[in-house]
Amino acid sequence: MNTGTTEDINFKERPDIKRAPIMIALIIGAFFAILNETLLNVALTKLMEEFQVGEATIQWLSTGFMLVVGILIPVSALLISWFTTRQMFIGAMVLFTIGTVISGFAPNFTTLLIGRLIQASGTGLLLPIMMNTILVLYPPEKRGAAMGTMGLVIMFAPALGPTLSGVILEALNWRWLFFTVIPFALFSIIFAFIFLKNVTDVTKPKVDILSILLSTLGFGGIVFGFSSAGEGTGGWANPEVYGTIIVGVVSLILFVWKQLKMDEPMLDVRAFKSPMFSITTILLIIVMMSMFSTMILIPMFLQGAMALTAFAAGLALLPGGLLNGLMSPLMGRLFDKFGPKYLVRPGAALLVIVLFLFTTITTTTPVYLFVIYHCLLMVAISMIMMPAQTNGLNELPRKYYPHGTAILNTLQQVAGAIGVALFISIMSNGRSNYLIDNVTGEPTLNDFAMSLTAGVQAAFKIGLIFAIVALILTFFIKRTTEPKDI
Template sequence: MTAEPSALASKGRTPTVIRVLVLATFVVILNETIMINAIPRLMADLEVTERAAQWVSTAFMLTMAAVIPTTGWFLQRVTTRQAYTAAMAVFLAGTALSAVAPSFVVLLLGRIIQAGGTAVMMPLLMTTLMTVVPEHDRGRVMGNVTLAISVAPALGPVLSGVVLQVGSWRWLFVLVLPIAAVITWLGLRRLEDIGEPQAGVIDTASVALAALGFGGLVFGLSRFESGDFTSPALMIAAGSAFIAVFVFRQLRLQRTGTPLLDLRVLQSATYAKALVLMSVAFMAMLGSMILLPLYLQNLRGLSPLQTGLLVMPGGLAMGLLGPTVGRLFDRFGGRVLVVPGSIGIAMALAGFTRISMTMPYWQLLALHVLLMVSLAATFTPVFTLGLGALPQQLYSHGSSMLGTLQQVAAAFGTALVVTVMSTRSTTLLAEGADSVAADLDGMRLAFLISAGLALIMVAMAMLLPSRTATAEAVADHEAAAPELLES
């Protein structure tokens, strides 16, 4: 999928292809977190244990982690319309199957199919954006993309809380189905193919290694929530070993064939720094998404709907600020946004270390809004700087690696906060502390660790350039791209 950023985009207007892909990506990514509040209903309706019911979210995340590494290769081999059609058709099939699932096994299968379609959409959106939008206008357009890739996961639990107040868990799929179908139809009417697909044979060994490696790593990290540390540690070790073999094979294929995931994207220092910064940012966001509901529901006694409404302003602020952040990036560059944004993230997480049974809700709301606004100020510039530092031929692979590490970072962030919280709480309980006091102290420590990690973001932000290059340097970079790919 290669093309010049030409007639498809004009300054001040978002190309139709991007509008359609943003809308579709929002709908499919929303489903990654939409089942979080439905666990009790599934346990009662389908007669499964809590650990089994958790698989409706875990399986989705595992499938994403296993499939996304293949999308860089896939997007270079098909047209834009073919990739969109395949992704949305698979997503629709999984949604329909989940809605009518007669048993938990069928529901789980439907969620896996859903995730297979979702895994293609974000890399497709990011690759197409970088291809059709000129460098001087990417920040503004990328700001709109923030709504899909960042706000959708945050709004999933809110929307599911509202739906579950009045209906069955099946309505979480029934309501999505016609919306996704209309978006699919609209996309097939309006989408244009971007560039020409390239010929190439997929390396099946790399596919297997990616699935076992990234899937095993994410699965091991997700199992830390169970409190059993031995089995997850073994899974993480096995997943890491498969990833090491996967990396070795890709390096060899870069010399002798076509790699599944081109690791030459890491030769760009700006992209590598952006990758680290984005991974820590997603850890912070997902960690807070786990800790805050536990605090508000288990300790403060709020319902899932009340919890969702409390955190909704932060998610909305993040989405609404996306276009503004993008325009500021186009005008002033990335550092003036990323540095304050990363500092804001650290400050918000540090503020959450002060949680108590009497902390006013307006303070919690203010801290959460600060966190979301700071993430908004960070995501758009970092995405744009990181991918913009790559030659055009590597956009799809850069998007694929970014999406893969987002899944790993989300799993790692969740495992980290849950492990820290539960370990601290268990230690205090053994020492005779009150259960509420022990849980609060565990959560405070988890937020403190997250705030400490956020300092890594501040360091990376200081090292990022304000812009990837001037227009002349971009032209020189693209002219030199063939030599980079042949080296």
């Protein structure tokens, strides 16, 4: 079906726009917004003690953040067509800053969660703004390097979060995880107000309330169901768990059906007619599940089973975070030169190896091995993420840019939230089963450490299965040199 024109398909050079100030403005704001996805990971153990809540409840600080991001991103494709780049970015950063202030002064868990969700509403709008702007500013042959620079934000920020959290918690209390971010958020707003220019087309398409409702119920229901599996009794057999997942799946099916019937869809799922875009989407879902779940499981294990301090746990993740930040721009340039095959496939193979190694960890595993495994994980993810994402988006015509970026960002965040919820649930069930099967009296500290080991190993075994599926998918990826009319 021909839904685009030659003008839509071909890249439009914008000599009147200076790229550097726009990229700097976007990177500064997005870095600190995305950093907050994992900034609390190392602090979760302390927060569980302070607010007297369990693992299944405390994980909502991470899962809820990604859930809101995932719900908002589909709407971003619509918002980008209604508001200028400048309006979208500054509005998103203001929301993020308000949420950060509320979180910093939160007197209880509920208020802290509300602050996190407001933070997430800002972050959810920033991600598609960044990616869509790059697609508009850079021609296909230069997007690899530009996406690599953006990868420095999308990958490096959450990778650095646990380390920065550990450093702050060593000297200050958890509230400074938010207070430290506030000056940078304010600086980003001021910088964008001065330098950020509009680069997108404001077309003001029709707003369809039913599509927004179905999208919210769909993504929200699925993530809420997965996140609730570790709470209360019954686990996956709990009606609240499978009921909300069913509601989510049905709502998503109705959402997709409605988008295909609309002349101006909120989220144009016809982008999936592109084979490389479809494969890329599935691949990135698996990678994000692996990344976010690992980055929350490892700090919990290092502190809960191996009795490391928050500072030591955060420090153990620092080399991998730095390596990931350095690798992302490099992988972007290598993609421009060699294409995706020689990066994505070895990266997926390395991911399989790393997740297998994580299934073997115990309380006697030396800390330096955790550092090595995490470094290898970050290398594998940097080899997959930006090259695969750029390759998939390059096949889309210009009119699909907002929709393609919104789809990828939505599903990545939802996958991250589901990954965290799923792996925490598997870990919690593994711990409970170990204590039931192996402990008769009052559990000792060693029993708790061994149960956590069993739970974490069980979670990584599931992760290993996902990684193998990702490796198989990479054998179907081919380089896309120019957009196809779809």
